[in-house]
Amino acid sequence: MANKYNHEEVEAKWQKTWSERKTDVSDIGQAKKPFYNLMMFPYPSAEGLHVGNMYAFTGTDIYGRFQRMQGYDVFEPIGLDGFGIHSENYAFKVGKHPVEQAKRSEKNFYRQLSVIGGMYDWSRTVETYDPGYYRWTQWLFVQMFRHGLAYRSKAEVNWCPSCKTVLADEQVIEEKCERCGNIVTKKALEQWFFRITAYAGKLLENIPKLNWSNKVLTAQEHWIGKKEGINIKYSVVDEKGVSFGDVICFTTRPDTNYGATFVVLAPEHPFISKIDGVLKKEYADQMRRYIEQAKKTSSQDRIAQGRKKTGVFTGLYCINQLTGYKMPLYVSDFVVMGVGTGAVVGVPGHDKRDFEFAEVMNIPVKRVVVSDDGKKGDITDIEDVQEENGVMINSGFLDGMPIQKAIVTMMDHLEEKGWGERVVNYHLRDWLISRQRYWGPPIPMIRCAACEKNSKGERADMPGWYTVPEDKLPVELPNIEDYKPGDDGIAPLAKHKEFYETKCPGCDGMATRETDVSDTFLDSSWYFLRYPSVGSVTADTLPFDPEITKKWLPVSMYTGGAEHSVLHLMYSRFVTMALKDWGYLDFDEPFPNFFAHGLVIKEGAKMSKSKGNVVNPDEYIKLYGTDALRMYLMFMGPFSEGGDFRDSGMEGMSRWVSRVWRMATSSLEAGTDVVASDIVVKGLHKTIKKVGDDTAKRHYNTSIAAMMEFTNLVSDHGGTLPVSLLKMFVLVLAPYAPHLAEELWERCLAHDQVGNQPGAGMSVHHQLWPEFDAKYLVENQVSMAVQVNGRLRDTIQIDIESSSNQKKIEANAQSSENVRKYIEGKEIRKIIFVPGKLINFVV
RNA sequence: GCCGAGGUGGCGGAAUGGCAGACGCUCAGGUCUCAAAAACCUGUGAGCAUAAUAGCUCGUGGAGGUUCGACUCCUCUCCUCGGCACCA
Numbered sequence: 001m002a003n004k005y006n007h008e009e010v011e012a013k014w015q016k017t018w019s020e021r022k023t024d025v026s027d028i029g030q031a032k033k034p035f036y037n038l039m040m041f042p043y044p045s046a047e048g049l050h051v052g053n054m055y056a057f058t059g060t061d062i063y064g065r066f067q068r069m070q071g072y073d074v075f076e077p078i079g080l081d082g083f084g085i086h087s088e089n090y091a092f093k094v095g096k097h098p099v100e101q102a103k104r105s106e107k108n109f110y111r112q113l114s115v116i117g118g119m120y121d122w123s124r125t126v127e128t129y130d131p132g133y134y135r136w137t138q139w140l141f142v143q144m145f146r147h148g149l150a151y152r153s154k155a156e157v158n159w160c161p162s163c164k165t166v167l168a169d170e171q172v173i174e175e176k177c178e179r180c181g182n183i184v185t186k187k188a189l190e191q192w193f194f195r196i197t198a199y200a201g202k203l204l205e206n207i208p209k210l211n212w213s214n215k216v217l218t219a220q221e222h223w224i225g226k227k228e229g230i231n232i233k234y235s236v237v238d239e240k241g242v243s244f245g246d247v248i249c250f251t252t253r254p255d256t257n258y259g260a261t262f263v264v265l266a267p268e269h270p271f272i273s274k275i276d277g278v279l280k281k282e283y284a285d286q287m288r289r290y291i292e293q294a295k296k297t298s299s300q301d302r303i304a305q306g307r308k309k310t311g312v313f314t315g316l317y318c319i320n321q322l323t324g325y326k327m328p329l330y331v332s333d334f335v336v337m338g339v340g341t342g343a344v345v346g347v348p349g350h351d352k353r354d355f356e357f358a359e360v361m362n363i364p365v366k367r368v369v370v371s372d373d374g375k376k377g378d379i380t381d382i383e384d385v386q387e388e389n390g391v392m393i394n395s396g397f398l399d400g401m402p403i404q405k406a407i408v409t410m411m412d413h414l415e416e417k418g419w420g421e422r423v424v425n426y427h428l429r430d431w432l433i434s435r436q437r438y439w440g441p442p443i444p445m446i447r448c449a450a451c452e453k454n455s456k457g458e459r460a461d462m463p464g465w466y467t468v469p470e471d472k473l474p475v476e477l478p479n480i481e482d483y484k485p486g487d488d489g490i491a492p493l494a495k496h497k498e499f500y501e502t503k504c505p506g507c508d509g510m511a512t513r514e515t516d517v518s519d520t521f522l523d524s525s526w527y528f529l530r531y532p533s534v535g536s537v538t539a540d541t542l543p544f545d546p547e548i549t550k551k552w553l554p555v556s557m558y559t560g561g562a563e564h565s566v567l568h569l570m571y572s573r574f575v576t577m578a579l580k581d582w583g584y585l586d587f588d589e590p591f592p593n594f595f596a597h598g599l600v601i602k603e604g605a606k607m608s609k610s611k612g613n614v615v616n617p618d619e620y621i622k623l624y625g626t627d628a629l630r631m632y633l634m635f636m637g638p639f640s641e642g643g644d645f646r647d648s649g650m651e652g653m654s655r656w657v658s659r660v661w662r663m664a665t666s667s668l669e670a671g672t673d674v675v676a677s678d679i680v681v682k683g684l685h686k687t688i689k690k691v692g693d694d695t696a697k698r699h700y701n702t703s704i705a706a707m708m709e710f711t712n713l714v715s716d717h718g719g720t721l722p723v724s725l726l727k728m729f730v731l732v733l734a735p736y737a738p739h740l741a742e743e744l745w746e747r748c749l750a751h752d753q754v755g756n757q758p759g760a761g762m763s764v765h766h767q768l769w770p771e772f773d774a775k776y777l778v779e780n781q782v783s784m785a786v787q788v789n790g791r792l793r794d795t796i797q798i799d800i801e802s803s804s805n806q807k808k809i810e811a812n813a814q815s816s817e818n819v820r821k822y823i824e825g826k827e828i829r830k831i832i833f834v835p836g837k838l839i840n841f842v843v
Numbered sequence: 844g845c846c847g848a849g850g851u852g853g854c855g856g857a858a859u860g861g862c863a864g865a866c867g868c869u870c871a872g873g874u875c876u877c878a879a880a881a882a883c884c885u886g887u888g889a890g891c892a893u894a895a896u897a898g899c900u901c902g903u904g905g906a907g908g909u910u911c912g913a914c915u916c917c918u919c920u921c922c923u924c925g926g927c928a929c930c931a
Contacts, residue, residue, distance in 0.1 A: 566926085
């Protein structure tokens, strides 16, 4: 059965051969035209490689192989993002120690990755849980601290009072603990943060320079969320006019300030502790009770429960200088401390949330006349509300002004008067690094109580804190048995004296190590810098080699899922910018080109274990082969959109692979006897062009369709090709079906030079992409559409030379019986002529 | 609520403002076979109509508009999916 394609045999043969011949190992040092083709790091969290991973990797790999055939030295690395909560949770689930499970996952993942046909450089893998890697993750933390970008602050964590444990967001399901079902509350802990907000401006500013899809760029833009506004200062008094200091409110709409009727503070606002002792007892008690209550529920929970906004009056007032109005000062948990200044000036006539509060608290509603229509200037339309409540109208000096102009005018006015100051705020929050968990790199910090007392420390603003000296890195994660997250939000490592007891780098006295580990997003925020340097002479002394980095970075093309639009991509950009500012890099954007691929679904439904419709690539590879699966995945739909995996479609692709095999083998058997018709030669050149153009654009589905059209054409014209043409087709096929193409290529070479076994350097994957000859793209004859009033009435065949001769085509078209039927006896008012395309008679 | 993407045959999906439905699946019929599978061939948007695979009408979520001509551009609208969200 020489004519039956044996995918198992062929694919195994080439995987072995490529590995032996180091076909895909990049020459990092000597490369002339480096092309760093990177896909997002997979995290080996579950049973193994998911078909979604394979989809992403295949789409990336085809691009890498195509670029290599364009003459680039392509480096396509692979590794595992194996630290972090996903891997840890999976280890718990299967009852294995995370260290042990990591080894098992690694083995299984690498086995699967080695059979999906990717051109991975297996000599340079990266695993985030490898001490040789996380040593440098810790080094990065140390740099952040030294440059003032790491600091400590209180932050809320999810807390299950029943399990007495900290939960990750994904373990909180509908406000309940995923394990015991109890309501999850919030708990404030001192934790480490990275000051990513210091780079908010730069992160935003660079966005137009990035060649990313709009979707991802706008997501980043919104996430950074630049807001230009003004901080307005209000003096606070009691009913007798005694001064209590100032409260500052941030607003983006100062033009509505004539309508301001109240001010609200967040429960955590520092002003509250300031006034607590001096307030009238009745107000102070009420306020304390309210704040106590508010602390127990997070704002997300309140929204989810649809609770009405409520608050407490402090007995104090803020003076609105514009109107002289005494605005009552409230405390309410709908105001969030982390947003703006943590204090809001309430304009119920122009803001829906302010209105809701005013309604409940019985606060008057005033509206301001701005905007061109002279009626309202508004974010939220609450006209109907206005009628019911008989609100006051206040025009002020902005009467009738367009909103944008009114905002600027008011800002100028407030600044002139010294009542406010223009500020820029961002939605972006600082990056919470600490995890009260086991499976991550220990944060490389040491705290010394003695130094703290004496106000000594590595940084003046953080007494008592020292970084672990660089030559003592890594701080290795000890292999402990009680690795599960424990009581009272204490990290597992905090129960191990032998781990946390250490000497103070400052005073040499007794000190303790930080026992939280870092966020898994930190691991993946710099891995792309490590890959090219793996195995270099400097790999043990530097996180990344300067020479190599200069040559290979930034990443030429980054491919991954749009679900990482904000977090991973933002963190990587931030880390890169910081490293540049510290002098380690000479570029500030890690991924100038990023392609977001779509998601795979199964028979119209999302894949999930509970539905039992998860596609395991292993089974399909066994049944149909890697190449057929690769091509089917790419054929399902546009790579940018994802696709619907259907078993019947998989069968179809498998059939086509067999057809290609038969076409090729029978062509080789027929040998020199085959003469290709013009139409086949033309078809081949058209296919080369089409597949080349579409692959570059990552329109893999239409590339494959074009290849199918070609094999259909061959089948209609004898079914065989001369070997010289077959070789060109095999080259076009190579990025998509690397094993099949390599096998056919070898056979073609053997056919060309009988008796000479092709050598290692002859791999189809080291060949250049075939050039099409433009002369074959030109048709002798074109078919032109003949329309009457825009409706198709006939098509005519015309020589290419005459296809732009309007006179001739008019005559030709009018001789058509069907066309005559529609124009006979009518006056032709106009003729639209598109050379080579159509002619349209307007009657 | 806000932002983004998208709605095309039985299905997945093709179409620089110029012949809608490429390619594949499905289904039906046929060839081969004792039979089946595989393979190959033919057909497959709906409707009208025909000796005819001559021709006609409708048709890209819906309603309008621009245009000789609209899946494609504009306005409004409905629905689906994804992201963000008391952001002041």
